[in-house]
Every structure is written in structure tokens, then in C-alpha cells.
Amino acid sequence: MSDTMDSQNPSPTEPQKLYRAEAVRQLDGLVISQQQIPAIALMKRAGRAAFDALRNRWPEVSSIQVFCGGGNNGGDGYVIAGLAAQRQIPVTVYVGVPADKLKGEALEAHGFAEREGATLVTSLAELPAVEKNTVLVDALLGTGFSGELRAPLDAAIEHINRSPAPVLAVDLPSGLNADSGFAADAVSANATVTFIGRKAGLFLGRGPALAGDVIFEDLGAAPAVYAQVPAQLTRYSGGSLERLPARAADSYKNQFGHVLIVGGDHGLGGAALIASEAAARTGSGLISLATRPEHVVASLSRRPEVMAHPVVSGQELEPLLESPDVIAVGPGLGHSPWSEQLLARAGRAPAKLVLDADALNILAGGRVLAGIKRDDWVLTPHIGEAARLLGIPTAEVSADPVAAARAIQEKFSGVVVLKGAGTLIAHADGVDVINTGNPGMASGGMGDLLTGIIASLIGQGLALPAAARLGVWLHGEAGNRAAAAGQRGLLATDLLPHVRELVD
Numbered sequence: 001m002s003d004t005m006d007s008q009n010p011s012p013t014e015p016q017k018l019y020r021a022e023a024v025r026q027l028d029g030l031v032i033s034q035q036q037i038p039a040i041a042l043m044k045r046a047g048r049a050a051f052d053a054l055r056n057r058w059p060e061v062s063s064i065q066v067f068c069g070g071g072n073n074g075g076d077g078y079v080i081a082g083l084a085a086q087r088q089i090p091v092t093v094y095v096g097v098p099a100d101k102l103k104g105e106a107l108e109a110h111g112f113a114e115r116e117g118a119t120l121v122t123s124l125a126e127l128p129a130v131e132k133n134t135v136l137v138d139a140l141l142g143t144g145f146s147g148e149l150r151a152p153l154d155a156a157i158e159h160i161n162r163s164p165a166p167v168l169a170v171d172l173p174s175g176l177n178a179d180s181g182f183a184a185d186a187v188s189a190n191a192t193v194t195f196i197g198r199k200a201g202l203f204l205g206r207g208p209a210l211a212g213d214v215i216f217e218d219l220g221a222a223p224a225v226y227a228q229v230p231a232q233l234t235r236y237s238g239g240s241l242e243r244l245p246a247r248a249a250d251s252y253k254n255q256f257g258h259v260l261i262v263g264g265d266h267g268l269g270g271a272a273l274i275a276s277e278a279a280a281r282t283g284s285g286l287i288s289l290a291t292r293p294e295h296v297v298a299s300l301s302r303r304p305e306v307m308a309h310p311v312v313s314g315q316e317l318e319p320l321l322e323s324p325d326v327i328a329v330g331p332g333l334g335h336s337p338w339s340e341q342l343l344a345r346a347g348r349a350p351a352k353l354v355l356d357a358d359a360l361n362i363l364a365g366g367r368v369l370a371g372i373k374r375d376d377w378v379l380t381p382h383i384g385e386a387a388r389l390l391g392i393p394t395a396e397v398s399a400d401p402v403a404a405a406r407a408i409q410e411k412f413s414g415v416v417v418l419k420g421a422g423t424l425i426a427h428a429d430g431v432d433v434i435n436t437g438n439p440g441m442a443s444g445g446m447g448d449l450l451t452g453i454i455a456s457l458i459g460q461g462l463a464l465p466a467a468a469r470l471g472v473w474l475h476g477e478a479g480n481r482a483a484a485a486g487q488r489g490l491l492a493t494d495l496l497p498h499v500r501e502l503v504d
């Protein structure tokens with residue numbers, strides 16, 4: 001872990017640290033106790049940073065409406081209102097929790113806004129109509145939010161979301177869970193200024209969609225403070241990932257791995273073809289496919305480079321299992337006796353494994369590979385498959401995807417890729433998150449493509465966690481490039497040319 005000056009503002013070649021609310025509370029406490037910055041000074045810094053961010057982003061701002069809750073998040077909002085009033089920007093504050101219920105710094109900040117001449121209203125109906133350059137500030141709830149949203153803040157959130165004016169969220173969009181990215185009703189913001197530590201929930205689940213652009217302000221917290229509180233997640237972007245090495249001029253195909261794709265039960269042949277083509281376009285030296293006989297001709301005519309083998313039983317798979325470096329089982333595997341036999345045999349091969357889709361469902365069923373832990377496999381569940389692997393409801397996985405990814409990794413070892421709006425990669429040393437991708441990628445075949453990409457990267461020599469990270473990033477980034485032509489109608493195979501462009 002880096003403890004340099006810039007541990008929270010890493011260069012583009014370093015990953016970012018993300019924190020849970022509890023860890024941010026610890027950081028806040030240490031800044032106050034060890035750096036001797038009083039809580040009110042910290043709140044003033046937070047308000048000032050948010051106000052500066054607002055003017056930076058909306059330089060034409062002509063009026064501001066601030067929505068304040070009853071805790072310190074509301075306190076930040078009152079500071080923003082006071083600063084706006086000082087600068088003669090007309091500002092109205094919706095006081096969501098009556099002043100006589102405010103305490104400590106929030107009460108002090110309320111006094112500051114009032115003294116500076118901000119207009120304070122206690123009902124949404126009293127807010128003036130928004131004008132062309134009105135900006136809304138959401139300071140209803142921050143890291144102290146928990147449980148189900150209570151009145152009257154639910155109505156305030158609805159009011160903000162119905163307004164045509166742009167929204168700056170303070171610390172977190174109100175209603176968003178800071179740890180999980182879970183949200184029922186929550187503010188949808190254009191930008192979010194977040195303080196002291198980047199909250200994990202901004203990058204998970206609904207977080208990225210609700211937060212808009214995330215601006216981070218450390219408020220002067222010292223590197224020594226960050227060194228005392230472990231981060232919960234590490235967030236990688238393109239520049240911070242380990243890449244494949246350049247190829248030497250005298251390279252030969254055996255250096256780039258042999259991947260075997262196993263899948264394609266009756267009616268499911270396309271998934272296995274997509275995975276094999278993805279491995280080919282990611283740069284594997286050799287690609288084999290073991291599938292139902294009826295899919296072989298289709299594979300040969302679409303991609304003659306892939307060695308397609310018909311298999312009607314686990315026994316026929318056996319001779320194909322010796323030479324591959326990596327075997328990916330799952331795309332279109334189905335859940336017939338054929339599927340179970342193939343997974344059982346592949347599980348005994350000497351190769352590294354990538355398991356996806358029905359291979360995970362079979363694994364969850366407990367009849368095949370029961371009780372096995374392996375350091376040399378990657379499991380790539382979506383939320384539903386994750387729930388089955390853990391034997392818990394899907395809602396529980398959504399409520400805390402980081403805990404779910406970690407639990408699957410503890411149960412099965414190896415590397416777990418939990419796919420979602422922020423895809424999590426859990427491994428022995430921690431949990432990572434990657435945010436590439438777009439909703440156009442919610443279509444059949446995308447998971448098969450990812451499986452082929454990750455298998456190929458492992459075959460080309462990356463360690464499993466690095467292959468999973470780079471694979472997830474490539475998949476999402478290729479999806480973003482392909483979506484330039486439109487998100488609706490985006491197909492998995494549309495990503496292949498972009499995977500090829502990006503992998504080098």
C-alpha cells in the first residue's frame with residue numbers, strides 16, 4: 001500500500017483506495033484528534049470545497065437551492081449556503097430537519113447560513129421556481145444514512161429528482177448506501193463531491209449512475225492518517241492495470257497459451273462459439289472448443305482458426321484435456337448429465353480453470369466438484385449465480401456485493417469476478433473494483449465473451465487476479481467503444497474488433 005503524499009490522489013498509473021462509511025468515520029476522527037483540526041473547521045473545508053466545485057462546474061450559476069438534512073451532511077449544506085450568500089448569490093435552503101433538532105457543528109453551520117442571509121424555508125412548497133441557471137445542492141443525507149428512508153426526506157429527494165435543474169450531491173447522493181451502492185429512492189446527481197475517503201458505494205451497484213462525476217477532496221487529511229485505516233476496495237482504471245508484455249519478433253504460437261472452451265449443449269451453441277472467438281481475438285496461440293457435435297460445423301465455418309471437437313460424453317472430452325493451459329467451462333454448458341460429466345472431467349485436468357454460467361450453477365448444486373477449493377481457478381458469477389453459490393437470496397448479494405464476493409472467494413478460493421455495474425474481483429489479497437462498461441452490455445453473450453477474454457489472458461501468462469482485472473476492463477472498455485454506434489442493439493460479437501484494438 002502506498003503511503004506517499006498522494007495516497008488518496010494517485011497518479012493515473014496507481015489504483016484508487018475506496019472506503020466504507022465506518023472507515024471514513026475513523027479517518028475523520030483521526031484527522032480531528034491527531035491533526036488537531038476541529039470538526040467545525042473540517043465541515044467548513046467540506047462546504048468550501050463543494051461550493052468551489054459547484055462554481056467550477058456551473059460558472060453561470062445565478063441561484064442555488066440547498067436541501068439540508070439533520071446531520072453533518074446537512075451541516076456541509078448550511079456552510080455552502082452561507083458561502084453563497086456571502087458572495088451575493090441568491091440562495092434558499094430547504095430545512096429538512098427543524099433547527100431545534102440540530103446539534104453541534106450542524107447547528108453552528110445553520111447559524112452561519114442564517115447570519116449570512118440565506119433564505120431558510122421549512123416546506124418544499126415555499127421553494128422558489130428554478131430558473132435557467134439554478135443549481136440544486138443535495139445535503140440531505142451522507143454517510144450517516146441507514147435503514148429505510150423516512151419522511152420528509154423522501155419527499156425532498158423526489159422533489160430534487162423531478163426538478164429540471166442540475167444537482168450537486170454533497171459527499172454521497174442522498175439515499176445511496178455508502179458501502180454497497182444499494183439504493184431504493186435516492187437523489188440522481190450530475191456530480192458528487194466526496195470528502196476524506198472515496199466511498200465504496202459511489203462505485204458499486206447504482207452508485208455510478210446516481211453520483212454522476214465524482215470529485216474527491218481530502219480536506220487536508222494527512223498521509224499518516226490514511227496509513228492507519230485500511231481501505232476496503234481498490235479501484236483500477238486503464239492506466240493502473242498490468243498489461244500483456246510486447247511480443248518479441250521471434251515469437252511462436254506456443255508461447256501464447258492454449259485455451260480450451262467447454263460448452264454448448266443442445267440449443268446453446270452460440271455461447272461457446274462466442275467464448276472461443278473472444279479467446280482468439282484476445283491473442284491466444286491456440287484455441288480448442290469441445291461442444292455438442294451439431295455445433296462443430298457452425299464453429300468451423302465462422303472461425304476456422306478454432307479447433308472444434310465434437311463430444312457426446314465426458315469420456316470423449318478426456319483426450320482433449322491434456323494439452324490446454326486453461327480450460328473455460330460454462331458458456332452454454334446447460335445442466336444436463338452431459339454438462340455435469342464435462343465439468344467433472346474438466347475439473348480433474350491439470351489446466352487452470354475459468355468457470356462461468358451453468359458451470360457455476362452445477363458447482364452450486366454440490367454434486368460436481370463438491371467441497372473443492374482451488375487457487376488456480378477464476379469463477380465469474382453474476383448476482384444470481386453468486387446467490388446460488390452462497391445459498392442466499394439475490395437481494396442479499398445486492399445489499400452487500402463486496403461481502404458476497406469475499407464470501408464466495410473464501411468458500412471456493414481462487415479469484416471471484418462478481419459482475420455488475422461496478423464489477424468486483426475478489427482474491428486472496430483483497431477486493432478490487434472496475435467501472436468500465438455500459439447498460440448496452442446487458443445482453444446475451446456478453447458473459448461468454450468475458451470468459452473467453454479472461455481465459456486467454458491467463459493462457460498468455462498473467463497471474464489470475466491480473467488476468468481477471470485486465471479482462472474485466474477490456475470487456476467494459478470494448479463495450480464502451482462499440483456503444484459509440486448505440487447502446488441499444490449492442491451485440492457481444494460487436495466488441496471483438498475493439499477487444500483486439502485494446503489488448504495490445
Ligand SMILES: NC(=O)C1=CN([C@@H]2O[C@H](COP(=O)(O)OP(=O)(O)OC[C@H]3O[C@@H](n4cnc5c(N)ncnc54)[C@H](O)[C@@H]3O)[C@@H](O)[C@H]2O)[C@@H](O)CC1
Binds near residue numbers: 029042195
Ligand atoms: N465527521 C466529520 O468530521 C465530517 C463529516 N462530514 C459530513 O458529515 C456527513 C456524516 O454526518 P453524520 O454522521 O451526521 O450523518 P448524515 O448527516 O449523513 O446523516 C445523519 C442524519 O440522517 C438522519 N437519518 C439517518 N438515516 C435516516 C433515514 N433512513 N431516513 C431519514 N433520515 C435518516 C439522522 O437522523 C441524522 O439526522 C458526511 O457524509 C459528510 O457530508 C463533512 O463535514 C466532513 C467532516
Ligand SMILES: [K+]
Binds near residue numbers: 170
Ligand atoms: K448528500
